Structure formats: C-alpha cells, structure tokens
Amino acid sequence: MQDNRFKKALLDSQTFAVTWELIPGRGARESAQDRALSQAGQAAAGDVVHALTLTDNPGGTPALSASHLGSELANKGVEPLVHFTCKDKNRNALESELYALDRCGIRNLLVMSGDYPVSGFQGRPAPVFDFDPIHVLQLISEMNRGLSIVGPKGIVRHQQTDFFAGAVVSPFKATQAEQLTQYSKLKKKIAAGAKFVVTQLGYDARKFHELLLFMKQHDLHVPLVGNIYILPFGAAKMMNRNELPGSVVTDQLLAELDRERNEPDKGLEARILRAARLYAVLKGMGYSGVHLGGHNIPYAQVEEIIRRGEALAPEWQTLVPFFDYPIPGGFYFYDRDPDTGLNLGTPVSSAGRSPASPIDLSYRLSRFFHALLFEPGSRLYKPMRRLARQLDGSRWESVFHKVERVIKAGLFDCRDCGDCALADVAYLCPMSQCPKNQRNGPCGGSFQGWCEVHPGVKQCIYVRAYTRLKRYAQESTLENRIVPPCNWDLFQRSSWINYYLGKDHWSQKQD
Ligand code: SF4
Known part of the structure; x- marks a missing residue:
C-alpha cells in the first residue's frame, strides 16, 4: 500500500498540511457527486492538497456514503479523510464499516459524534449514538493493535489495521463550563487514540491560540489542524443564528460580511482574503495544518488561498487583529496579551472561580x-x-x-x-x-x-x-x-x- 500522504504531511514539522472538504451530497448519480469527483480529479492533478475530507450525512440529512466516495477518490490517487460519525450506526455497524474502509485502503478518519439526525425518508430518523467518539477511537486503536475476538474456539486475533484517526474540538465556546468540558473531553479523546485534532469553526485568533497553548501546557502532543471555512453571507447568517451547530459567527463579523456582499464582486475577494489571512495566522501561530471548507468552492480558489496564505505567513502577527471577533462576555482560558492580541500563558482568574448558581x-x-x-x-x-x-x-x-x-x-x-x-x-x-x-x-x-x-x-x-x-x-x-x-x-x-x-x-x- 502507498504511503499515507496526509499522515506524513501532518507528522512532518516542515510541512503545513492542507485538507479540502468535499460534500458527497444526497443521491448517487446527481450533479453533487459529479462535482465532487471532478474536484477530486483537479486536486489530484494540482498536488497541493494532502487529503480530501468527506462529510458523513452533514446536517443530519442523508447523503452518499462518505466511505464509498472515499474509495472512489482513493482510486483516483487522492488521499481521502473520511468523517466517521456515531449518529446513524450502532457499534456493530461502525465495526463493519471500519472493515469495509480497511478493505478499500482508506486510513484517515475524522471521528466525531455527528449532527443530530433531522430528516429522512418518511420522517425524522432514530438517532443512534450507541458509541460516542471516544468509544470509536478505542475501537480503532484496538483494531490497529489487532482486535481480539472471543469465539467458540477461543480468542482470535485479527490482522492489524492501519487507521490514522483524529478527533474534533471547539475552542469557540461562550461559557466556562462548556469550554472546560470540551477540553476535558479532548484529553479523553487523545487518551483513547486520537492522533490529530481538528478545530470546529470560528474566527477568533485568540481562541485558536488558546487551544494551542492549552494543548502544550497539558501535554497533549498531537498535531492540531485549524478549520477555515470560506464564509459567504448566507452561511454566516445561519451560523450566527446557531442553525449550523458548533460554528460561531458573531454579530460583528456578520455585519462586516453584510457590507462586503454589496461590493461589485459580491464579497468574493474579501472571502478569499479572509481565508488566506487565517491560513497565514494559523501557520504562523504553530498549527500543523488547515482544513479548508466552503459550499461549492472551485479548486482554483483553494489554490489561491494556499498561495496567498503562504505569502502572508511571514507577517502573520500583523494579521491577528483581522480575527478579533470575541463572543460578547465569552470565556477565555488565558489572560489576554495586550501586545499580540493573543494570550499570556496564565489561566484567567475566573477559571478557578465557583459559579454563582446554588446547588439544587x-x-x-x-x-x-x-x-x-x-x-x-x-x-x-x-x-x-x-x-x-x-x-x-x-x-x-x-x-x-x-x-x-x-x-x-x-x-x-x-x-x-x-x-x-x-x-x-x-x-x-x-x-x-x-x-x-x-x-x-x-x-x-x-x-x-x-x-x-x-x-x-x-x-x-x-x-x-x-x-x-x-x-x-x-x-x-x-x-x-x-x-x-x-x-x-x-x-x-x-x-x-x-x-x-x-x-x-x-x-x-x-x-
Ligand atoms: S449539547 Fe450537551 S446535552 Fe445536547 S446533545 Fe450535545 S452533549 Fe448532549
């Protein structure tokens, strides 16, 4: 089997890994699938993207299986990174799917709970959530060691798999309780076998920096990948109203996007520049890579963001003020560094303060x-x-x-x-x-x-x-x-x- 290009890039301190998110779409032979396959072909030819990520029934609605599309991409010579969620499958279905992925040569998995199922044929589907991401990561770790199964003739040890699995965390939570429990769960995910971590969506440089510092200070030494969504006004509005759970767009950022969409190019240049600047900030700050996403983004835009982001990276500190979108009254783990606009390495005093509510x-x-x-x-x-x-x-x-x-x-x-x-x-x-x-x-x-x-x-x-x-x-x-x-x-x-x-x-x- 060929080298795992994504794993190699992420573990190499000299390489800044780039993944690009494709959405399989609902259907098998529709324009969404044609588009995804054509984008994959362009990415293979362009050779600047280290893996194509494939969403798993995003938004809690059915779509073509990410695993199946991943196997088609692998055949085109592109490294797939398949989103692997717990919402629609019980533990046996998850294990079966892992066997299928192993057979197809798919090794990179991004393990997450998944969006709560919202729509399906003849009504809302049953949410499964038999495992949480930590249990999935444990299963994958066991399979990588060679899963032992108790059978009628004793213990059988399966062939080892070679999965490279990561997990997701959000540093963009508004309250102390939400943020610190996110970080607690992150520790468990890494203990369960997550080999890399991808952030959820947000546009606050200080929060990106907080996560990096927190991981360093708590000996969580796995590569960290920052999520960059090329943000149009429509998606931003939904995120601002919390209609895309886990994605944070503040009122201030939304107002800026509202102004930008009235430009003659409908805000296109501003979107690309924002993504390129965030690329530069994350690279300069010490992230190991970025995860690029956006609805119907042509491959040419991906290349442009990478090219401009690389050019801007040496001056990344001057770009931090472009990502100063705090949630009003939101919690930060560290005190702010007034010189950089990022964080000092000392936890804020409120991190140790008791919440005011009485004990019920x-x-x-x-x-x-x-x-x-x-x-x-x-x-x-x-x-x-x-x-x-x-x-x-x-x-x-x-x-x-x-x-x-x-x-x-x-x-x-x-x-x-x-x-x-x-x-x-x-x-x-x-x-x-x-x-x-x-x-x-x-x-x-x-x-x-x-x-x-x-x-x-x-x-x-x-x-x-x-x-x-x-x-x-x-x-x-x-x-x-x-x-x-x-x-x-x-x-x-x-x-x-x-x-x-x-x-x-x-x-x-x-x-
Ligand atoms: S937000 Fe909290 S309570 Fe709601 S589904 Fe997620 S973990 Fe469960």
Missing part, C-alpha cells in the same frame, strides 16, 4: 444517598451487596427492580438501561437527558450553554454537571476516567443489582 436539592440528595449506599466502604454498602446477591435470580428481583424503576424514573427520567452512568455525570442521565447519549463529555454542538437539540430550552447536561461539581471542587472528575458505552445486555435489569454484583461498567472500580 436533588443533587444534594443524590450525593447523600450515593455516599450512603453505593460507596464501597460506606456502612450500607456491604448489606446492600448481600441483599443484591440474594435477590439476583429470585422471584423478588422483579419487585425490587420495579421499586428502583419508580424511584429513578421519577428522579432522573431513567430509561432502565441497567448500566447506570448517573454517578459519572453528576446525577444527570446521559441516556435520557442528552439527546446524543454522550457519556464522556459534551458534543460540539452546544451554544451558549444550551443543548444543540433544545437551544433555549434545555442546558447541555455537561454544563449542568460542571456547575454542580464545581461547587465541590470536583469538576476534574469529569475527565478522570473513560466511561464505557452502555452494555445493552443489562437493559431492563436492575441497575442497582448489576452494580452490587459487578456486572456493569462500575465493576472496574469495585473490589
């Missing part, structure tokens, strides 16, 4: 009863474990389970998965209260503290969890351990019995 009664009670009944070493732990052993398999088990159901459904909107993650997320159930069932930290779609799926109605559970834990100076527990995916073998069984008998994911913690 249900959280206090949950902590109290957890400490009383479920902490190994507490007075009631051993008696409860004895009781669980007696109940397990007896005719009283279903009665006990019903009592548990009534209590937990009323208090936590319990879905009876039997593999309880309440204590992992400050007694907020990720299976019932997070539409994407994220067990290890927030997805990238939260907006000013609100959940991507219920903006203005429900806060992201990780914002609530962070706020609760911070009151006890325990917010770092959110990054302490990787919470495994739910084991559906335990579905509709008593999670309390499962816990005491060491059948659920907590067994790793018990004696």
